[in-house]
Amino acid sequence: MKPLRPRLARKLGTQPWVMSLAKGIIWLDKRLHRVFGGRVTLVGIAGLPSLRLTTTGRKSGLERSTNLLYFPDHDRIVLVGSNWGRERDPGWTFNLRANPEATVGVRGREFPVHAQALKGEDYDRMWARLLEFWPGYEMERVAAGRELPIFVLTRREP
Template identity: 45%
Template sequence: MSALGTLTRRVGHHRWFGAAARLLVPADRIVGRLTRGRVVALGLIPSLVITTIGRRSGKPRSNPLLYVPDGDAYVVIGSNWGQTQQPAWSLNLLAEPTAEVDVRGRRIPVRAVLATGAERDRLWQLLVTEWPAYRAYVERAGDREIRVFRLEPTGRGAPAEPRSAG
């Protein structure tokens, strides 16, 4: 891991980091789109771009997210930087669990499964090992449940080869 990645993990629990990161998310979306998912979160932490279908608009909505691998699946968390409201993408997944993820330039169709019980506990441990700041986000979120999703590749074929830049 790079020194900058290590530093990012160390300061990630501070409230100011969450506020600054929220401001950078729109820029991160643009960089992710321009690089076709190859560069997300400045390459500092394992990240993907998830594209959900808006529950009200019906339009595709893309968001960069930290993930941890779990077998062939991707585990993501609706932390919303510890805010008291749910992130829109997690509400979209509850309404329509099919989505796509761009991981290192590969577009992969997935189906989201909301983790509960012992499975959620297991996945939570994977997440906080990668990003310890999630513990602080839980405290800041108050009574709001922070959702954990396992994004499972669907049977619509193997993950696509990386797309060309042109």
């Protein structure tokens, strides 16, 4: 039997009203990250895997960071550009497409990664696995009216 917190979080993640709380959830998660140096996140408190992705802004060239839920896939990290069901892909997806080299922070530890967008059959296979992990992605896909981008991140040498 799966632990209660992740089960509850996954159930809540399929409720449309939760998407309306996105701004508050993001605000709180940023504060937790700052106060606890990345060791505590709202997603982590819910018992789910979370990370801080730092990309290079495709236009500005500046570092841009965001906290995200991720799907652990053996030695890879899988991210979904759901953007809380909004019509547009999140900014970090544009940055990764322009420059796939990024940094990931997990529980206060950082390491460099290389991102690859999934397409075709690889996308379809991963999408099925992602829906088992986080069923709310389907609700977000429908709300967004777009295919949600999937990126696989692999660790690289610094």
